[in-house]
Amino acid sequence: MESSSLQHTSLDLNLNPFRPMKEEVPKKELAGVLARADDHQKEPIKEEAGFLAEEFDRISSENKKLTEMLAHMRENYNALQSHLMNLESNNSNKEYLVIPRKRKLADQRTDDPYGNIGVQGNIECSSCSDEESCKRSKELSYSNAKVSRVCVRTDASNTNLAVKDGYQWRKYGQKVTRDNPSPRAYFRCSYAPNCPVKKKVQRSVEDPSVLVATYEGEHNHMMPPSRAELSLGSSQCANLGSVSSVSSMRSSSRPTVTLDLIQTGLSEISNKNSIEGVEGSTFQQFLLQQMASSLTRDPKFTAALATAISGRILDFTLN
DNA sequence: CGCTTTTGACCCGCGC
DNA sequence: GCGCGGGTCAAAAGCG
Numbered sequence: 001m002e003s004s005s006l007q008h009t010s011l012d013l014n015l016n017p018f019r020p021m022k023e024e025v026p027k028k029e030l031a032g033v034l035a036r037a038d039d040h041q042k043e044p045i046k047e048e049a050g051f052l053a054e055e056f057d058r059i060s061s062e063n064k065k066l067t068e069m070l071a072h073m074r075e076n077y078n079a080l081q082s083h084l085m086n087l088e089s090n091n092s093n094k095e096y097l098v099i100p101r102k103r104k105l106a107d108q109r110t111d112d113p114y115g116n117i118g119v120q121g122n123i124e125c126s127s128c129s130d131e132e133s134c135k136r137s138k139e140l141s142y143s144n145a146k147v148s149r150v151c152v153r154t155d156a157s158n159t160n161l162a163v164k165d166g167y168q169w170r171k172y173g174q175k176v177t178r179d180n181p182s183p184r185a186y187f188r189c190s191y192a193p194n195c196p197v198k199k200k201v202q203r204s205v206e207d208p209s210v211l212v213a214t215y216e217g218e219h220n221h222m223m224p225p226s227r228a229e230l231s232l233g234s235s236q237c238a239n240l241g242s243v244s245s246v247s248s249m250r251s252s253s254r255p256t257v258t259l260d261l262i263q264t265g266l267s268e269i270s271n272k273n274s275i276e277g278v279e280g281s282t283f284q285q286f287l288l289q290q291m292a293s294s295l296t297r298d299p300k301f302t303a304a305l306a307t308a309i310s311g312r313i314l315d316f317t318l319n
Numbered sequence: 320c321g322c323t324t325t326t327g328a329c330c331c332g333c334g335c
Numbered sequence: 336g337c338g339c340g341g342g343t344c345a346a347a348a349g350c351g
Contacts, residue, residue: 172342172343172344172345173342173343173344175340175341175342175343177340177341178339178340178341184341184342186342186343200342
């Protein structure tokens with residue numbers, strides 16, 4: 001998806017078949033109809049009324065179709081969501097078992113519901129006598145911050161360990177670890193010079209098509225403005241985590257669909273979910289993109305949308 | 320030219 | 336104390 005469309009995508013499909021036509025036809029249009037009626041006084045008004053009724057029927061049926069499609073999509077969405085929840089709970093259990101127990105500090109886990117590792121929680125350095133020797137423990141203090149994990153499905157043949165999450169990362173190391181044949185890449189946030197956030201990315205042992213990104217710390221700056229670039233490659237999809245409310249799903253009683261993907265809206269949603277930390281917002285971004293892309297990829301949806309839009313355009317040009 | 324990536328060396332904690 | 340392994344550093348190479 002292009003960045004421009006991601007910035008602000010608003011689809012008002014007018015799905016309410018029961019909304020009175022008065023709201024549908026702008027006053028200008030009505031004035032135009034009335035004016036024409038005046039111009040052609042001999043023309044029977046009944047004809048005009050019949051035309052409008054026909055239009056009303058047509059738009060109503062379109063709206064009905066779209067409502068049904070929306071309900072269908074919502075069902076699919078709910079099914080997917082529960083499936084993902086199951087997958088993730090299974091996955092986090094597995095990861096919990098796979099983590100090597102060699103180091104004491106690594107065993108000090110947080111009570112993260114995702115089974116994330118609370119690494120190196122103890123930063124007390126009794127042996128450090130001077131500032132130089134304390135350098136290490138200062139680094140460790142970063143890891144005292146939140147640790148979270150994100151799984152991203154990608155092409156197994158793709159050797160690139162980059163996980164696009166909207167931030168700018170600078171790779172500073174790569175290492176082959178003992179428990180995993182695929183190398184682990186180390187990234188630092190390069191957007192802010194003193195941002196303490198680090199990221200480790202490694203392929204999953206069980207499923208090489210899954211990249212496991214471990215975030216340590218919290219960003220001390222805003223999301224880079226080039227965030228729109230976080231667009232996922234077509235080969236990538238997310239192992240989505242918990243799903244929070246999206247504007248399109250907000251109300252079942254109001255059939256008007258608004259996919260409001262304005263940036264501020266996104267960050268608002270992300271901030272609400274601060275408990276989940278970094279992966280929460282990333283998951284939501286992934287989710288929004290997946291929803292948007294599935295909407296645009298659905299030929300039925302696009303066809304119906306095109307019909308609805310062209311109908312409206314025709315109405316305007318004819319009047 | 321400046322930024323990023325690569326990669327071997329180094330540091331340090333941990334287990335034996 | 337020694338070796339192992341994860342994490343980091345920093346020089347060289349690559350890239351736009």
